Amino acid sequence: MSSQQPPVGERFRRSRQRRDAGLAVPPAEFSSYYGRPILKPPVWTWEIAAYLFTGGVAAGSSLLAAGGQLTGRPAMRRAGRVAALAAVTASAGLLVKDLGRPERFHHMLRVAKPTSPMSVGTWIVAAYGPAAGLAAIAEAAPLLPRRGPLGLVRRVLPPVGRVAGLAAAATAPALGTYTGVLLADTAVPSWHEAYPHLPVVFAGSALASGAGVGLIAVPPAQAGPARRMAVAGAALELYGAHQVESRLGLLSEPYRTGRAGQLLRAGRTLTAVGVAGAVLGGRSRVVAALSGAALLAASVATRFGVFRAGVASARDPRYTVLPQRERLARRRAAETP
Amino acid sequence: MAEAHPVGFQWVMEARKRGAKVFHVDPRFTRTSASADTYLPIRAGSDIALLGGVVNYILSNELDFREYVLAYTNAATIVSEDYVDAEDADGLFSGFDPETGSYVQDSWQYAGHERDSGSGHTATERDTAAGLRHESHGAPIAGQVERDDTLQHPRCVYQILKRHFVRYTPEMVERVCGLPQEKFLELARAWTQNSGRERTGCLIYSVGWTQHSVGVQYIRTGAIIQLLLGNVGRPGGGVLALRGHASIQGSTDIPTLFNLLPGYLPMPHHAQHPTFDEWVDAIRHPGQKGFWGNARAYAASLLKAYWGDAATPDNDFCYGYLPRMTGDHGTYQQVLDMIDGKIKGYFLLGQNPAVGSAHGRAQRLGMANLDWLVVRDLFMIESATFWQRGPEVATGEIVPQECRTEVFFLPAASHVEKEGTFTQTQRLVQWREKAVDPPGDARSELWFFYHLGRRLREKLAGSTLPRDRALLDLAWDYPTHGPHDEPDAEAVLREINGYEVATGRPLASFAEARDDGTTAVGCWIYAGVYADGVNQAARRRPGREQDWVAAEWGWAWPANRRMLYNRASADPQGRPWSERKRYVWWDESAGRWTGYDVPDFEVTKAPTYRPPEGATGPAALAGDDPFVMQSDGKGWLFAPSGVVDGPLPTHYEPAESPVRNSFYGQQDNPTRKTYRHPVNSINPSPPQEHSQVFPYVFTVSRLTEHHTAGGMSRTVAPLAELQPEMFVEVSPALAAVAGLTHLGWAHLISARAVIEAKVLVTDRLVPLRVDGRVIHQLWLPYHFGFEGLVTGDSANDLFGITLDPNVLIQESKIGTCDVRPGRRPTGPALRDLVDDYRTRAGIVAGAVPPAVTPGVPVDQPGETAGERETGADERGDR
Amino acid sequence: MVDTDDRSTPRDPATGAGWVDPPPRMGFFTDTSVCIGCKACEVACKEWNGVPTSGLDLLGMSYDNTGALTANSWRHVAFIEQPRPAAASEQTDTTTQFLGMPQSGPPGRTGTAEGRNDFRWLMMSDVCKHCTRAGCLDVCPTGALFRTEFGTVVVQEDICNGCGYCVSACPYGVIDRRVDDGRVWKCTLCYDRIGAGMTPACAQACPTESIQYGPLDELRERAAARVATLHERGVPEARLYGHDPSDGVGGDGAFFLLLDEPEVYGLPPDPQVPTHDLPKMWKRAGVAALAMAAGAVVAFLGGKR
Numbered sequence A: 001m002s003s004q005q006p007p008v009g010e011r012f013r014r015s016r017q018r019r020d021a022g023l024a025v026p027p028a029e030f031s032s033y034y035g036r037p038i039l040k041p042p043v044w045t046w047e048i049a050a051y052l053f054t055g056g057v058a059a060g061s062s063l064l065a066a067g068g069q070l071t072g073r074p075a076m077r078r079a080g081r082v083a084a085l086a087a088v089t090a091s092a093g094l095l096v097k098d099l100g101r102p103e104r105f106h107h108m109l110r111v112a113k114p115t116s117p118m119s120v121g122t123w124i125v126a127a128y129g130p131a132a133g134l135a136a137i138a139e140a141a142p143l144l145p146r147r148g149p150l151g152l153v154r155r156v157l158p159p160v161g162r163v164a165g166l167a168a169a170a171t172a173p174a175l176g177t178y179t180g181v182l183l184a185d186t187a188v189p190s191w192h193e194a195y196p197h198l199p200v201v202f203a204g205s206a207l208a209s210g211a212g213v214g215l216i217a218v219p220p221a222q223a224g225p226a227r228r229m230a231v232a233g234a235a236l237e238l239y240g241a242h243q244v245e246s247r248l249g250l251l252s253e254p255y256r257t258g259r260a261g262q263l264l265r266a267g268r269t270l271t272a273v274g275v276a277g278a279v280l281g282g283r284s285r286v287v288a289a290l291s292g293a294a295l296l297a298a299s300v301a302t303r304f305g306v307f308r309a310g311v312a313s314a315r316d317p318r319y320t321v322l323p324q325r326e327r328l329a330r331r332r333a334a335e336t337p
Numbered sequence B: 001m002a003e004a005h006p007v008g009f010q011w012v013m014e015a016r017k018r019g020a021k022v023f024h025v026d027p028r029f030t031r032t033s034a035s036a037d038t039y040l041p042i043r044a045g046s047d048i049a050l051l052g053g054v055v056n057y058i059l060s061n062e063l064d065f066r067e068y069v070l071a072y073t074n075a076a077t078i079v080s081e082d083y084v085d086a087e088d089a090d091g092l093f094s095g096f097d098p099e100t101g102s103y104v105q106d107s108w109q110y111a112g113h114e115r116d117s118g119s120g121h122t123a124t125e126r127d128t129a130a131g132l133r134h135e136s137h138g139a140p141i142a143g144q145v146e147r148d149d150t151l152q153h154p155r156c157v158y159q160i161l162k163r164h165f166v167r168y169t170p171e172m173v174e175r176v177c178g179l180p181q182e183k184f185l186e187l188a189r190a191w192t193q194n195s196g197r198e199r200t201g202c203l204i205y206s207v208g209w210t211q212h213s214v215g216v217q218y219i220r221t222g223a224i225i226q227l228l229l230g231n232v233g234r235p236g237g238g239v240l241a242l243r244g245h246a247s248i249q250g251s252t253d254i255p256t257l258f259n260l261l262p263g264y265l266p267m268p269h270h271a272q273h274p275t276f277d278e279w280v281d282a283i284r285h286p287g288q289k290g291f292w293g294n295a296r297a298y299a300a301s302l303l304k305a306y307w308g309d310a311a312t313p314d315n316d317f318c319y320g321y322l323p324r325m326t327g328d329h330g331t332y333q334q335v336l337d338m339i340d341g342k343i344k345g346y347f348l349l350g351q352n353p354a355v356g357s358a359h360g361r362a363q364r365l366g367m368a369n370l371d372w373l374v375v376r377d378l379f380m381i382e383s384a385t386f387w388q389r390g391p392e393v394a395t396g397e398i399v400p401q402e403c404r405t406e407v408f409f410l411p412a413a414s415h416v417e418k419e420g421t422f423t424q425t426q427r428l429v430q431w432r433e434k435a436v437d438p439p440g441d442a443r444s445e446l447w448f449f450y451h452l453g454r455r456l457r458e459k460l461a462g463s464t465l466p467r468d469r470a471l472l473d474l475a476w477d478y479p480t481h482g483p484h485d486e487p488d489a490e491a492v493l494r495e496i497n498g499y500e501v502a503t504g505r506p507l508a509s510f511a512e513a514r515d516d517g518t519t520a521v522g523c524w525i526y527a528g529v530y531a532d533g534v535n536q537a538a539r540r541r542p543g544r545e546q547d548w549v550a551a552e553w554g555w556a557w558p559a560n561r562r563m564l565y566n567r568a569s570a571d572p573q574g575r576p577w578s579e580r581k582r583y584v585w586w587d588e589s590a591g592r593w594t595g596y597d598v599p600d601f602e603v604t605k606a607p608t609y610r611p612p613e614g615a616t617g618p619a620a621l622a623g624d625d626p627f628v629m630q631s632d633g634k635g636w637l638f639a640p641s642g643v644v645d646g647p648l649p650t651h652y653e654p655a656e657s658p659v660r661n662s663f664y665g666q667q668d669n670p671t672r673k674t675y676r677h678p679v680n681s682i683n684p685s686p687p688q689e690h691s692q693v694f695p696y697v698f699t700v701s702r703l704t705e706h707h708t709a710g711g712m713s714r715t716v717a718p719l720a721e722l723q724p725e726m727f728v729e730v731s732p733a734l735a736a737v738a739g740l741t742h743l744g745w746a747h748l749i750s751a752r753a754v755i756e757a758k759v760l761v762t763d764r765l766v767p768l769r770v771d772g773r774v775i776h777q778l779w780l781p782y783h784f785g786f787e788g789l790v791t792g793d794s795a796n797d798l799f800g801i802t803l804d805p806n807v808l809i810q811e812s813k814i815g816t817c818d819v820r821p822g823r824r825p826t827g828p829a830l831r832d833l834v835d836d837y838r839t840r841a842g843i844v845a846g847a848v849p850p851a852v853t854p855g856v857p858v859d860q861p862g863e864t865a866g867e868r869e870t871g872a873d874e875r876g877d878r
Numbered sequence C: 001m002v003d004t005d006d007r008s009t010p011r012d013p014a015t016g017a018g019w020v021d022p023p024p025r026m027g028f029f030t031d032t033s034v035c036i037g038c039k040a041c042e043v044a045c046k047e048w049n050g051v052p053t054s055g056l057d058l059l060g061m062s063y064d065n066t067g068a069l070t071a072n073s074w075r076h077v078a079f080i081e082q083p084r085p086a087a088a089s090e091q092t093d094t095t096t097q098f099l100g101m102p103q104s105g106p107p108g109r110t111g112t113a114e115g116r117n118d119f120r121w122l123m124m125s126d127v128c129k130h131c132t133r134a135g136c137l138d139v140c141p142t143g144a145l146f147r148t149e150f151g152t153v154v155v156q157e158d159i160c161n162g163c164g165y166c167v168s169a170c171p172y173g174v175i176d177r178r179v180d181d182g183r184v185w186k187c188t189l190c191y192d193r194i195g196a197g198m199t200p201a202c203a204q205a206c207p208t209e210s211i212q213y214g215p216l217d218e219l220r221e222r223a224a225a226r227v228a229t230l231h232e233r234g235v236p237e238a239r240l241y242g243h244d245p246s247d248g249v250g251g252d253g254a255f256f257l258l259l260d261e262p263e264v265y266g267l268p269p270d271p272q273v274p275t276h277d278l279p280k281m282w283k284r285a286g287v288a289a290l291a292m293a294a295g296a297v298v299a300f301l302g303g304k305r
């Protein structure tokens, strides 16, 4: 936080400088107030984009862990649980850090509000976090002494961990997808219009990043499910991203252009590379790990891409005015017989 | 008006809601233009041409309200045959004396009154802005005047007026003002169609009209139109001045001006008014008609209020103690005297001349050459820190370590931190409560002067020197209260109102004032504001609880009258001109004047009353003479005296103009006041050479967001941020010509200074086609200076000093300049740039352009030796 | 609170928020046709509410140096310099295409020495709309935003933790986070004043009654009458904005009379409360979550390796 309010002129610089328009009349595409944004661009900074990623990693990892747990793949279970705890811890940190008043983070727990995806998300995280945490802690059981009070803990932990791991996995899909609603339930044009697709993108991205964790941490021999998860996740993610980039009319533009476009393209490439590596990499530990890393990187790129596309759409009044004008025209046309 | 009087403008908006049509005439498109029905862009300084065009339109189409004009104005009066109009003498009226730059007005008088008018030579009047005395009363006319009620006599005012304005045609308006003819005709049509028996139109002006070398004549032209159309003294009519600072009206009523005493009594002149009787007679003109006949009572009562017990009829009420004028003591003369070392000490209260007055550099150099300077202000303003941070420090002209002026800064209490009154433009006196205590050492003016006087008197106590008597004899006994011994403001109001000395009973009206020392009155026109011992100014009965005149809100001088000359709202027989517009009328059965307002007439004087032969004072006014303060009871279309620069308004170019006067050989007002002083200079105008060195016209005015010299707005964050930087507005065309870019820098150069500003390119300014040429106007706010939260160069640095001769107001609305892109030079290079321009423009320090434009023939006035002597005498007085 | 699909049924937001027998809904009708751009509203709001400065910044946007509604400007007066629309003027240059505001460059291009194009200068005092269906309020996760008994929307500064969600959820771009404070701020419709039966500071200061405060129903009637009058007087471009309870936000508690398209003033032409689509969003998220779960199940059950 800077200690000074930046000047208004700085805060709302026109996103697209049409230079040298001079005294000539530019094409009457649309009108606005000095080209300034109508909406306030999100005040969220990189932390939220990063959280989209870490939340996804947590969700994917918990599913991976639960799968490992239920299909008897301890390495996968362990890796998933530890990654989930790390990711959810990072998530909480990022979320708190992004607050304007971090010391008031607990005010989130004052209410439970179905109209607020952030409130819903808070409670999802509140349910998921402890479960994921317990499951991960349970992995530490073998390190405890066999006797004494800790011995009791050592004995109790694994079953608790099993229950917790399943509980975490049960809430993980919610954790992985609610963020799509979090972004969509705003006035940010390219986020809002993308509401049917964002949860799909995020679900896929979460699966793929969970798979990435598996590919890195689990010997290739045990990693078959992770590879399949990578394929499934990539499929969902690529399908969703394609929808977002092509089905929203003008509002798809921010996903294809600028920094956001670059990021999303990078994400797609990395996903493809990661999946290809995972599927075709044979038994190479190195290739598997690189593929996993690629998937994780893809998820980062996708999340930041989606995030930035929204911000860009809020900054340019074109994306606010033109679709609304069209909507208005459609409604008026429908009203007049 | 929306810019500078937004609260008053609500009534204009309300009138518009009810269907009134609003026209706005201004060099640039303002917030007012945005809210008007029609906007007329005009070249600054050319309004007399526009208004003269309207006069001509009215007269040539016979659209005047004839009954009104005949009965209530001096249209029918016959003027002396010695009179020569400016139309016939290339822009000069008869009687011009080039030596003093002033007129001998004998030839302007009504026929038969050439000698007894008392106007004569006006050189002294010009120096002391004596015209201002007539703010509340006309100049004298004795006896009866010749009339021609058919208005056909070639020397009747009506015909003179017609001839004077005959060349002010729509074509000329277009040529001189740069205003399309259709726009002009739209205005002229609307104005005349909305005037007359059933309708009235009103004219509103403010300092866009006054701050010119012909400012008073601007307003005279407006008044002529309103009289011709019957729009004076009637509801919805009038010539409404929007005054400035919250109590600027109050500060002329109870003046801060060098030439006036309270209630428009003139400050005595050492040569003209040596004795009390001579002073008083110069005001009341024995034998004259009208209400100034009682001036002796007002004058005696004023002195009685000043000197209390010491003032007696035997010692002329201590008249000898009053200071005397010796000539021009106006603020600009004083500044030049400071530069010349003639003035040693200066009190500056509630004024910031380093920014607010024309020729900022002269102001600062003057204040830097004093022994002491006392500044009382709410904030640390430029006029207190010029010696340390002013632009002259940067150029090396003032060296802080060597500046000899000792500056004392005393914090002042603001209007919310003290009680008192505001008198606004309608003469409405409104009481103000104190809202909060002043912070720290801040004190009210009342406190400061009371205690300053008290301490001076304590120091002088026991002095036997005659010169100290004036101070020691003062009635200086105000009750005080509170921890700081704050004088009681209501006690002051009571003294202003006046009281019976013996009983202390407050007077109910100025009619109770006496000239025998039995009454003391601080300001006779305010008598009644404390009637019955009640603070009438504090009345706040809401408008919805009374009729539309709302006589119980505050108190208006004189006598709580809300509209002056309201007898004119009824026809000569005393019946309302129209039922819609009824205001004050004669009630036959009751035998008195009645109506919504307090009648501005003797209430029982019937419309049929005719004065007996030889009557004087009020009794000499007939029952159909509504202009009761005028010596002939008439509204003056033609002013035989009282205006020193001509009996009729005439278009002259501003002192600095890029164009030649299209009407006359005389370029500019020949009586304008200029000062030959090395620091002062005027940019050349045609027909002088080199006028193209300063090719652009700049005009300066206000922003809603700031206040005057900025001391009260640039220091306040919520205001400062609304207009955070000095800027100059230019049209896109000028931007292209001069290479200026939106939000880029520009600097403006005149013969006095160079200043810089950010550029705002806007359609609100348009180039004008004037006399076949394209004239570009630039606009600047004058609110910026070097102190406060937001700072910038001062527009007033660009101006030289040229004054209107009637009231000594500076021409600060218009000047010429050059403009260049980029920032100005700093340090000594800045003066070099100015000097370079001065050289190119052929400017010689201390020289000002001639009063009479070369080539204009001057008829030397006054054939008789006596008159010449008078003139010489008065010149000697200066 | 999410039954937002029905555009036609107006409802009283105070009752909806659980107030029993609330007073009439209060709001603003801002009639920009009489605004003189004096900014008294901006200043009065700052003074009364102790709002800090928005910065000393010459923007070159006509006389607007505030720029937008922000955490530090709860009233904002917009200034628009433009040629007069054809309908209102006899001598309009029809070749000049009207664009609202120039997108860039200086605002001037119509005046010449040969005569100026007819020109107008629009002024409009903008404020929080106190939406019937307020996006900011819907999404606030802490309950810092609440609906008052007057139907207005207010932030509780002791609750807000600056999550910033409301900022993105406001379809008008009103609510804003204060940089050096971390919390969000906006017009409270002077909750403290109206609770005490007083008029909000901005409306009180407005000299021309451009800002009219009162029960919303009355204001709507007045506004309709004013539009009719303006139409009669040859101002066909006069229109209301935000008055319609069947619009995308259920109508505004602060609505406007405009003389041009909303976007010219920086207003969205067809604002919609984001939560309008929330049920559908949750459905889609549910489907995606199922797909995600399914993907995981398939991954583990779908092969041997």
Ligand SMILES: Nc1nc2c(c(=O)[nH]1)N[C@H]1C(S)=C(S)[C@@H](COP(=O)(O)OP(=O)(O)OC[C@H]3O[C@@H](n4cnc5c(=O)[nH]c(N)nc54)[C@H](O)[C@@H]3O)O[C@H]1N2
Pocket (backbone or CB within 6 Å): B001, B003, B004, B005, B025, B026, B027, B028, B030, B042, B043, B044, B045, B046, B047, B205, B206, B207, B208, B209, B242, B243, B244, B245, B699, B700, B701, B702, B703, B704, B705, B706, B707, B708, B709, B813, B814
């Ligand atoms: N916000 C605000 N209000 C104020 C003040 C302030 O500083 N700020 N100051 C107060 C004071 S002290 C005063 S005296 C009044 C002054 O009130 P106004 O006289 O209304 O103020 P200005 O803006 O100086 O001038 C008015 C207009 O005159 C125009 N003008 C300039 N030259 C000419 C000309 O030759 N002809 C015509 N027709 N118009 C011309 C200017 O372009 C300007 O728009 O305002 C008072 N009210």
Ligand SMILES: Nc1nc2c(c(=O)[nH]1)N[C@H]1C(S)=C(S)[C@@H](COP(=O)(O)OP(=O)(O)OC[C@H]3O[C@@H](n4cnc5c(=O)[nH]c(N)nc54)[C@H](O)[C@@H]3O)O[C@H]1N2
Pocket (backbone or CB within 6 Å): B207, B211, B244, B245, B349, B350, B351, B352, B353, B355, B356, B357, B358, B376, B377, B378, B379, B381, B412, B413, B414, B415, B445, B700, B701, B702, B707, B708, B709, B710, B711, B712, B782, B795, B796, B812, B813
């Ligand atoms: N070019 C150009 N120049 C102009 C004008 C113009 O239109 N164009 N307008 C002219 C006009 S009309 C005017 S009125 C002048 C104004 O010019 P000034 O009178 O020189 O300027 P102000 O800033 O009004 O100065 C008033 C000072 O009084 C202080 N003050 C306020 N209240 C009190 C109080 O109660 N007691 C004391 N002691 N101080 C107080 C304020 O802080 C402020 O600094 O400018 C004139 N100059």
Ligand code: SF4
Pocket (backbone or CB within 6 Å): B004, B005, B006, B007, B008, B246
């Ligand atoms: S500043 Fe005061 S005097 Fe001037 S318009 Fe506003 S309320 Fe009236």
Ligand code: SF4
Pocket (backbone or CB within 6 Å): C128, C129, C130, C131, C133, C134, C135, C136, C137, C153, C169, C170, C171, C172, C173, C174, C175, C186
């Ligand atoms: S305008 Fe925006 S901030 Fe105001 S109530 Fe509506 S959604 Fe909330």
Ligand code: SF4
Pocket (backbone or CB within 6 Å): C136, C139, C140, C141, C142, C143, C144, C145, C155, C159, C160, C161, C162, C163, C164, C165, C166, C167, C183, C184
């Ligand atoms: S920033 Fe404050 S008011 Fe806005 S949604 Fe978050 S907690 Fe609520």
Ligand code: SF4
Pocket (backbone or CB within 6 Å): C044, C045, C046, C048, C049, C074, C075, C127, C186, C187, C188, C189, C190, C191, C200, C201, C202, C203
């Ligand atoms: S209602 Fe109050 S808080 Fe809202 S803009 Fe007006 S003054 Fe400011």
Ligand code: SF4
Pocket (backbone or CB within 6 Å): C034, C035, C036, C037, C038, C039, C040, C041, C042, C077, C123, C125, C205, C206, C207, C208, C209, C210, C211
């Ligand atoms: S106070 Fe009224 S007239 Fe002035 S800018 Fe605000 S809304 Fe417009």
Ligand SMILES: [Mo]
Pocket (backbone or CB within 6 Å): B207, B243, B244, B245, B248
């Ligand atoms: Mo003034």
